[in-house]
Amino acid sequence: MICIFCEIAARERAARIVYEDDRVVAFHDVNPQAPVHILIIPRDHISGPLDVDVANEGIIGHLVAVAARIARQEGIADNGYRLVLNQGRDGGQSVFHTHLHLLAGRRMTWPPG
Amino acid sequence: MICIFCEIAARERAARIVYEDDRVVAFHDVNPQAPVHILIIPRDHISGPLDVDVANEGIIGHLVAVAARIARQEGIADNGYRLVLNQGRDGGQSVFHTHLHLLAGRRMTWPPG
Numbered sequence: 486m487i488c489i490f491c492e493i494a495a496r497e498r499a500a501r502i503v504y505e506d507d508r509v510v511a512f513h514d515v516n517p518q519a520p521v522h523i524l525i526i527p528r529d530h531i532s533g534p535l536d537v538d539v540a541n542e543g544i545i546g547h548l549v550a551v552a553a554r555i556a557r558q559e560g561i562a563d564n565g566y567r568l569v570l571n572q573g574r575d576g577g578q579s580v581f582h583t584h585l586h587l588l589a590g591r592r593m594t595w596p597p598g
Numbered sequence: 599m600i601c602i603f604c605e606i607a608a609r610e611r612a613a614r615i616v617y618e619d620d621r622v623v624a625f626h627d628v629n630p631q632a633p634v635h636i637l638i639i640p641r642d643h644i645s646g647p648l649d650v651d652v653a654n655e656g657i658i659g660h661l662v663a664v665a666a667r668i669a670r671q672e673g674i675a676d677n678g679y680r681l682v683l684n685q686g687r688d689g690g691q692s693v694f695h696t697h698l699h700l701l702a703g704r705r706m707t708w709p710p711g
Contacts, residue, residue, distance in 0.1 A: 518709035535675055537662045546659030549650045549683065556685070562648055565686020569710045570662065572669070573678020577706050588710065593690050596631035597682045597701065598710040 490582035494528045504558070508544055509551050511587075520590025521561055525551050531583040534572045548585040561589040569597065603695035607641045617671070621657055622664050624700075633703025634674055638664050644696040647685045661698040674702040682710065 492498035493512060500512035503523055514522040527544045531537065537545050549568065556562040566589035571578040577598065605611035606625060613625035616636055627635040640657045644650065650658050662681065669675040679702035684691040690711065 534662055534679075534681055535666045535669060537659070537666050539660075539663060542659030542663040543656055544659065545662045546650070546655030546657065547652075549647055549658045550652060550655040553648045553650050556648060561688070563686070565684070565688040565691060566647075567685070567689040567711065568647055568683040570681040571678070571706070572680070573676070575674070575678040575702055575705050576680045577708050578678060586710070589688055592688050593684070594711040595690050596711065597699070598680065598707040 488530060488580075488582050490526050490580055490584060491530055494526060504551060504555050506551070508547055511551060511555055514586070519588040519593070521559055521566070521588065523552075523555060523559075523587040525555070525585040525587060526582060532581045533578055533583055534570045534576075536583070545583070552585060552587045555587060556589070559589070564589065567593040567597065601643060601693075601695050603637075603639050603693055603697060604643055607639060617664060617668050619664070621660055624664060624668055627699070631699075632701040632706070634672055634679070634701065636668060636672075636700040638668070638698040638700060639695060645694045646691055646696055647683045647689075649696070658696070658698075665698060665700045668700060669702070672702070677702065680706040680710065 504511040511525040569586040617624040624638040682699040
């Protein structure tokens, strides 16, 4: 099955990439929900947060570290941001390749959806 | 300064703990925003997601792996869940000890706040 995020990671599909390293790629969400809305994905295909365990938790932590780096790069570190991972139907997951949402540029409200 | 989450991790403050290991503690949020609303925190004090870097990203990934384990334990794995980390004012961060929100038991909406 074609995975659009694997394709973006492989540069086979266009995306507005803001950061990449050997383990992750970050790009603008095509349906932004805030003035800044960036997705950070592992290059390795992990279906969702439910598939994270001791074997691959390191890469998930790296997504959060990269979010901090991007926050500084984008000038949103001081005001803050929200990070979201969705799993399955109740989480509202739409693409089944784990992606960390980084949302900023406005005051996020509570509850988080 | 007193950190209430450090106190919970040290068992010096009461909380409805659902899981703990040598690195993390998980307990019910006192202000639930969904039928299931659990906070997962590192025992080590990390102020927020902005303070995550290569040195401590491993523990943050572990929070997500523990969320998957708790999801199975609580019977919410199949329907899914949302994970949230808030940083600073725009993120709506209220306690300055990093905590991963695990929300489930209803369909979470979009945008995430």
